[in-house]
Amino acid sequence: MRITDIQRCDIRPGRLVEWTLSPATVAAARGLPEDTRPPAYIQESHIRTARTVREDGLFVPTWLGAAFDIPGPVDLDALEGALRAWTLRHETLRSGFRADGDALRRFTLDAGDVSLHREDAGQFTDATALVRHLQDRFDVTADALRWPNLMYAAVVRDDSASVYMAFDHSNVDAYSIYRIPSEIHELYAGRGGTDDGAPVSSYIDFCRIERADADRIDEDHEAVARWREFIRRCDGTLPTFPLDLGVEPGGPLPEQKMMCEMLVGPEDAAAFEAYCRPYGGSLVGVLAATALIAGEIGGASVYRTVVPFHTRVKSKWSDSVGWYVGGAPIEVPVPADFRSALPAVRAQLQAARPLSRMPLARMLRLLGTDFRPTSPDLYSIVSFTDARALPGAERWDALSAYGLIRVSYGDQVCVWLNRLHDGVWFACRYPDTDVAYKNMRLYVERLRALMVSAGGPS
Numbered sequence: 001m002r003i004t005d006i007q008r009c010d011i012r013p014g015r016l017v018e019w020t021l022s023p024a025t026v027a028a029a030r031g032l033p034e035d036t037r038p039p040a041y042i043q044e045s046h047i048r049t050a051r052t053v054r055e056d057g058l059f060v061p062t063w064l065g066a067a068f069d070i071p072g073p074v075d076l077d078a079l080e081g082a083l084r085a086w087t088l089r090h091e092t093l094r095s096g097f098r099a100d101g102d103a104l105r106r107f108t109l110d111a112g113d114v115s116l117h118r119e120d121a122g123q124f125t126d127a128t129a130l131v132r133h134l135q136d137r138f139d140v141t142a143d144a145l146r147w148p149n150l151m152y153a154a155v156v157r158d159d160s161a162s163v164y165m166a167f168d169h170s171n172v173d174a175y176s177i178y179r180i181p182s183e184i185h186e187l188y189a190g191r192g193g194t195d196d197g198a199p200v201s202s203y204i205d206f207c208r209i210e211r212a213d214a215d216r217i218d219e220d221h222e223a224v225a226r227w228r229e230f231i232r233r234c235d236g237t238l239p240t241f242p243l244d245l246g247v248e249p250g251g252p253l254p255e256q257k258m259m260c261e262m263l264v265g266p267e268d269a270a271a272f273e274a275y276c277r278p279y280g281g282s283l284v285g286v287l288a289a290t291a292l293i294a295g296e297i298g299g300a301s302v303y304r305t306v307v308p309f310h311t312r313v314k315s316k317w318s319d320s321v322g323w324y325v326g327g328a329p330i331e332v333p334v335p336a337d338f339r340s341a342l343p344a345v346r347a348q349l350q351a352a353r354p355l356s357r358m359p360l361a362r363m364l365r366l367l368g369t370d371f372r373p374t375s376p377d378l379y380s381i382v383s384f385t386d387a388r389a390l391p392g393a394e395r396w397d398a399l400s401a402y403g404l405i406r407v408s409y410g411d412q413v414c415v416w417l418n419r420l421h422d423g424v425w426f427a428c429r430y431p432d433t434d435v436a437y438k439n440m441r442l443y444v445e446r447l448r449a450l451m452v453s454a455g456g457p458s
Contacts, residue, residue: 001066001178001387001396001403003416003427005258006138009067009402011131012162014155015123017076019083020141021148022117025109029096029147032107039097039104040207041214041359042323043170047097047104049376050144058253058409062376063142063149064174065166065404068181068396070188074154074161076118082187083152083165084116089183090321091202092171096147108204116152130155138166138406162400169323171203174385174416175310176321177403182392185399203322210311214362223355227363230304230329238379239304239329241413242294243443246435253375253409254431259440264451265423271455273419279342282424283307283384284349286417287330288341289450290382290443295334297442304331306379307349309356326356327379338450377412386419394421405429413440424451 039047046062053060070079087093088111095108124130134153141151149168154161165180217223231238247254264272269282276285291303306327312318330348335341360378387393395401407429413436415428426444430436 001181001393001401001418002260002420002425003174003403003405003418004260005407006065006067006131006135006164006404008258008260009404010400011067011127011134012155012157013124013127013130014157014162016121016130016133017154017156018119018121018137019080019116019152020119021150022115025114026148028113029107029109032109035095035106035108035204037106037108037204037208038211039106040210040323041361042325043097043207044104045361046170046323047144053253053376054145059139060253060376060409061139061142061406062144062169062408063138063166063406064169064172064177065138065142065164065406066177066180066402067162067164067404068184068399068401070161070163070185071399072160073158074156076154076156078188079154079161079163080116080118082184082190084114085187086180086183087116087150088114089200091204092322093150093167095204096149106204121153124155134164135406142166142168144168144170164404166404171323172321173310173323173325174383174403175312175324178387178390178393179319179321181396181399181401182390185392201316201320203317203320203324206317206320206322206324210359214359217358217362217366219366219368221366223358224363224366226352226355227329227360228367230331231367231369233331234304239306240411241380241430242290242300242303242305243298243439244435245411245413245431245439246433247411247431253411254433256407256410256429257432257437258405258407258427258429259444260425260427261444262422263417263424263426263444263448266421268452268455269419269424272424272451275454276342280346280349282386282419284342284345285451285454286382286384286447287332287349288335288338288345289447291332291334291341291345292338292450293443293446296446297439301334302331303334304329305382306360307352307356308381308383309353311357313357326358327360328352328354328356338454375409375411377410377414380412380414382415382417384417384419388419388421396420397422
């Protein structure tokens, strides 16, 4: 799936139908006792960040979503059944948090108490108005500081329907989003209503296990020492993107923009992967290229970053919806050329990857470091995913499937590179400044040139 924002996912007019969790479901949640399974550290950090940014007077939507088509005249009852069955399949979607002082207390509904409320929002003849309506609705409903914090919608036409689903980030990651079109199509093809698939492991159980493991370590643990040294080398903070973004230090949080385009086609993507394979593959190559660009454009002598890795280390979590992401810190001397950077990046990733299984929020707490969040992103990222083997990936183009990112405010850069069947797609959100736009364009063009030349004739 291409990652983009809602403005670029080819929304077409039609009759809009919306689903939220029903008033009866919300009422049932109010009386629930505490679920003693705690939030994941990443969930807790996300919600606290949203709260502090809101207290600073800024509303910063951070939802993720999915968009895809259902061909043919749609059966709304069957689609509603599929959406409900999918929601019940993933326990985290019927779980939320209550604030108790500084603590978050979880509650979780039984599947039998969950129902959807359908509402006809009317006919939209103008695509721009429809995009604006959907974004506004998702901003309010899929908000970190409320519950329920998910919403589904369908734009219905005579020959098809386009489905849009939005979630607060606390319950989903990109991998969760990638799986949605195939799962909803399967449930819809079965005419909705029941979920006859194998049980799916619960992200809430993962949260309990991960937090218990993280709470066993103390400030003398090797992982804490490695993060302490990394942050010291970053001048006491977490790394930003290695190019000038034109952001005023201590100034107001800037608006962001989205950049989306194909980086290289399938032949160049395959050649680049083959070139980088002896060193660990395309992720190593992308980070090596970024290190080189950091020196060429940004004048850096060392490239430091936090690399996102999934934490689905056991197969039982592979089908589960949740936020299974951790970060691994790496630092690479800016190389003289692309080839010489590859072994250095590989060695850094191999040494650092185990650190991604220790939640960063726990590390910072043990370090005694108080990063009062003033931005939804603690640091910038460059992420690479090969999504071709995911269920339904071969149909994503035909179904107009997209992963949606809400672009609002932020002073960091988040880059996502997705290897799809038609090549490698580039997406990023970056501060809306002239300097950031210029440097991100230079970064994209230089990254493209390095990928093409690395895979070309030697």
